[in-house]
Amino acid sequence: MKQEVAYNGLTFEPYISKEEIDARIKQLAQEIERDCAGTCPLFLCVLNGAFVFASDLFRAVDMDAGISFIRLQSYSGTGSTGVVKEIVGLTENIEGRTVIVVEDIVDTGKTMLKLVNDLKAKNPAAVKVATLLYKPDSVECDLKLDYVGFPIPSKFIVGYGLDLDEKARNLSDIYILKQDK
Ligand code: IMP
Ligand code: MG
Numbered sequence: 001m002k003q004e005v006a007y008n009g010l011t012f013e014p015y016i017s018k019e020e021i022d023a024r025i026k027q028l029a030q031e032i033e034r035d036c037a038g039t040c041p042l043f044l045c046v047l048n049g050a051f052v053f054a055s056d057l058f059r060a061v062d063m064d065a066g067i068s069f070i071r072l073q074s075y076s077g078t079g080s081t082g083v084v085k086e087i088v089g090l091t092e093n094i095e096g097r098t099v100i101v102v103e104d105i106v107d108t109g110k111t112m113l114k115l116v117n118d119l120k121a122k123n124p125a126a127v128k129v130a131t132l133l134y135k136p137d138s139v140e141c142d143l144k145l146d147y148v149g150f151p152i153p154s155k156f157i158v159g160y161g162l163d164l165d166e167k168a169r170n171l172s173d174i175y176i177l178k179q180d181k
Helices: 018-035 053-061 110-120
Strands: 005-007 010-016 042-047 066-076 080-089 097-105 127-133 145-153 174-177
Touching: 005 110, 018 127, 018 145, 042 053, 042 110, 053 066, 053 097, 066 110, 097 110, 110 127
Parallel strands: 042 066, 042 097, 097 127, 127 145
Antiparallel strands: 005 010, 010 174, 066 080
16 A cells, blocks of 8 residues: 555545455445345446445345446535536336445435435335445435445545546545645
């Protein structure tokens, strides 16, 4: 794991290693197998940030399951704009299916709340949420998170799919902003 990385003049330090992420994903996968046994759930990956986590989680789950993708955007730089834009929509029919939304990080929760409400309107059997990271001090809405990898402080994170203006997604480990925003 590298010591520090810098993007856009901001310095980030190592925070969660790929080994720790892998171990946690194995546990989450077992919980999903147990909770969703016999349902052939549809994993719904929220692009772009969750594609790395979704790829690892999907392969860690030992059961019949499908995967699809949706693209939403609410962030610009290191801050949430508060407005959630749907860039690529859902094409699958989810009526009667168990949907597991796979997200990289829940910050204010606005992205997830909008998505979960939109999905519930399509009559699925159940909508569950799996997020790798969760900032409990930032959440502004009443949201049920079924599978959480790591609760973290309200600081900006990059790596393992998470970006700063499209940079740093390809780091294997997770890094945290050193100084205050
Ligand atoms: P929310 O709607 O405020 O919960 O924002 C969630 C989305 O913002 C996530 O799907 C991420 O794409 C992005 N985001 C939130 N916090 C971070 C962060 O610390 N690093 C990178 N992206 C973040
Ligand atoms: Mg995201």
